[in-house]
Structure formats: structure tokens, C-alpha cells
Amino acid sequence: MFSRSCEYAIKALIYVAQNTKDGKRVSIKEIAKGTDAPEHFVAKILQELSKKKMVMSIKGPNGGFYLEEGGKHVSLERIVKEIDGDGMFTNCVLGLKVCSEKTPCPVHLEYKEVKKNLIRMLENNTISDFNDKLDSGKFFLKNE
């Protein structure tokens, strides 16, 4: 569904949100460990997100990553679009260059509904939502 990079991005943002509630910051090393992601790879991804202000970063000792107030309300949709682009939102499911309401491919109508659901899910779920879920103890970010 999403690229590996995108999975890392989502997990990293969730991790940052979870672990900087008290105004602390977390380092790439921590994030990588906490999300089972390769350190330098996730560093690249955080750089990107940081350029787009989806996460804040401070260099130097005691530096690290944290979220701005609004940062927790970033939706899955924004993360996915940032990392994987909007192909999933706009492209024909068969990869056809020409596929629209006027000239639909044979899968178009059926896929439209699925896509609508998918997009709604991506738009309506934010880092903050996931935060709450994890806090409730009923949801997990486990990898083994």
C-alpha cells in the first residue's frame, strides 16, 4: 500500500508525538530504535518532513525532534502525499494515462468507491488520534 519510507515516516511521527509530550526532544537514534527502522534512512525521511515543517528539529547537544502544537494534527493523507506523492490519489489503478469519468477504464467505477474510502480514512486520521489510541493501551506499535 505505502512505500517502506512512508511506513517509517508515519511510525517516526507517531513515536515523536508519543515521546515529546513533556517538551522533551528525541534523537534520530532513539526514533530509529523505537520504530525498528534503519537509523540513517529514517534520518533522511525526517529531514524531508522537517523541511516541510511537519516535524521540528534542533541541532546540537540536547537537540532532536519534536512537534509544534499543530504538528499532532497532521493527517495520514499529508504524510503519504509528502513521501509517496499523490499517485495513489490520482492515478488509474491499471496505470492508464487516459482514465477519467468520461473515459473510464473497466475498473474505474469499482475502484472509485474503494479509493473514496481510502482517502477518507487517510484524511480523517491524524497523529494525535493515534497518540490517543496508543495511550489507551488498546493499540500497539509492536514488531516482535
Next chain:
Amino acid sequence: MFSRSCEYAIKALIYVAQNTKDGKRVSIKEIAKGTDAPEHFVAKILQELSKKKMVMSIKGPNGGFYLEEGGKHVSLERIVKEIDGDGMFTNCVLGLKVCSEKTPCPVHLEYKEVKKNLIRMLENNTISDFNDKLDSGKFFLKNE
């Protein structure tokens, strides 16, 4: 959503279905041209599908590909599973090794619904359905 290979596979099967109604056969060359796919690449994919009897093939002059009677009723789901595997059907959307009803990741519940829709679409749409749609003149496989 699907891999390039999978897109080619779906389009190829549709093309074969559309063009062998009168007991004819179509060659890889024709299929590749007709679906804007690279010839040798689509050949590989058809070989795979052929091994799984999802399409029939005959060598030699006047040979080519065609579908068995039941062949038209193959669903998108079978094609996707054959080419891309069942990752889309079974994997956690965040790529977590541990994610289930008992230990759900924070996206699990929301994604479950989307996935249910997606799978239903894949199961309920067959080559034959697409065939009918294309025949109706209201659907297209256009690439420019």
C-alpha cells in the same frame, strides 16, 4: 496500488479475452502492442499466468494465447495474488510484524474497513465483467 507487472497482467488478460472470442489466438507481440506494454516483459508475466493455467498458450505457427472456458471468470483477486502475492491482503499497513485483532496497530481498525472494500472489489470483478463493459462501448483501455 498494484505493481507494474500486475497492471500488465490484468490488461493482458483483458486483451486476450477481448480478442479471442471466435476461437482465435493472439501472440505476445499483439498483446504487448494492444496494451502498451514492453513485449518481453509481458511475455514473462504471461508465462507465469500460463503455468498457473490462468491463460492457455500454444507454441508454433498459428499459436498464441487464449482463454479456457472458465478463464474468463478469473477474478482480479486471483491475478493480484498470483503476481503481487498476498501482502496487500494480509500485511499490516504500517509494515508491523505484530498487528492483529488482539494487538492492533493504531491504523488497524480504520484500515480494516478499507481493506474489506478493496478485497470485495477484487473478488467480485472478473475478466468477463470487464469484457462486457468494454463491449458496451462505455469503458476503455486507452493510453493516449
Next chain:
DNA sequence: AAATAAAAAGATATTAAGGTCTTTTTTTTC
């Protein structure tokens, strides 16, 4: 000011997907 800790940036390596080219096998037709 020096040492240190952290992210940023850049260079390089690895893997998997996508794609091409060549040879082999099978079948048909003449």
C-alpha cells in the same frame, strides 16, 4: 575556546523491480 552532541548533507552500496536481448524448444506448414 574546546569538546561534544546532535541534525544536515553528501557519497556510496545493495537490492528488487522493471525491462531488453539472445537462445532454445515446440509446433506447423510447405
Next chain:
DNA sequence: GAAAAAAAAGACCTTAATATCTTTTTATTT
């Protein structure tokens, strides 16, 4: 039986995604 047409098989190439390693920049602490 020779020539030709087609798929099958295999070798190889290219590109993009993934991953790692090294250097640089920035900020902090002592």
C-alpha cells in the same frame, strides 16, 4: 524434412528504492 512462427527459458541490463557510511554544519556545555 526444412523453414518458419511462436512461446519458453535464460542471461543480462537499467533504474529506483532501500540502506549504510562519512563528512559537515550547528548548537550546547564546560
